[in-house]
Amino acid sequence: MEPILISPLIIIAVVFVVYRQMQRRPTAKRGILFTATAMIVVGIASGGAVDPRHLALSLCLVLVEAVIAVALGVWRATTVRVWLDDSGVSWSRATAWTMLVWLASIAIRVGLYFAGGALGLELSTGGILLFVGLTIGAQAYVVARRGRALSSMDRRPDTVVG
Template identity: 30%
Template sequence: MSGLVNALMIVAVVVVVIVRQFRAQQIGAGRRWWLVPLILAVVALREPGILDVHHRTASAVLLGAELLIGLATGAGWAWTTRIWAQPDGSVWSKSTKASVTVWVIGIALRVGLYALGAAVGVHQDSAALLVALAATLLVRSGILIWRAQTVAPAAGSTAAYGDPMVRSARKERV
């Protein structure tokens, strides 16, 4: 794929992820939470230009730093996400304002890496960013699934309109 197609894929995935993260979503352990990150990684690793052929060492160091930033962003994002359980046992998540901070810091660090690479003359392909995005999503999903297993349902459910009412048995006087 061309760099333009990769860039469009990155923008589309980031927009979908950011829009979805601020809506409450049910976490399901049975889902294939690893599938989207796997597809992104495969698409990125198929690209021949993930490392600059003229600056292999510097390019590999920048790619490693990009992956570390992606892993840290995914972990920070997962730990700043609010998780709760409903009385029926379903577990839900929703990102917080702290999650926005994690995203902003992650993006700033990635822009800084790109600027550093450009300053030393390393050609950076969009495949490196795609691999880091896959790492971010994989770590976030994995940590959320792990956290969801430790969340207990809310104690004491409240009755909603339409729920069958449980009436306490009172003693009648004769």
């Protein structure tokens, strides 16, 4: 896909995901994981994540980007508020801290994008989709695990004394 076409779609997707995170949502929903997986698949399938002219360097950069994307997703997930309602259903909602970490994530990704260009690598939107998919997926997975942990703690039987 042409960068001029895919770039606005990436921005729209990120804005939509962040908007949805600011809403109260059950943690058991898996739709965001499908979205993240689709972004990862399209990012890889569209090509350009690896520059064949500088294979070793671009593979190292993709690996660094993947590790950073997952780490930022996990970090954001720790800033999301997760709680149980009266019926034992776990819910989540992003906080102001989540928004700050989103801004840091975007700044870091832009920095990595330009670092690749400065190293002489061909820039592509496939790498951006891969990064965004990984970071969104990592965050959604950790938030869902936190919700399941709360739910399982709520259902533990009390210890019997005597």
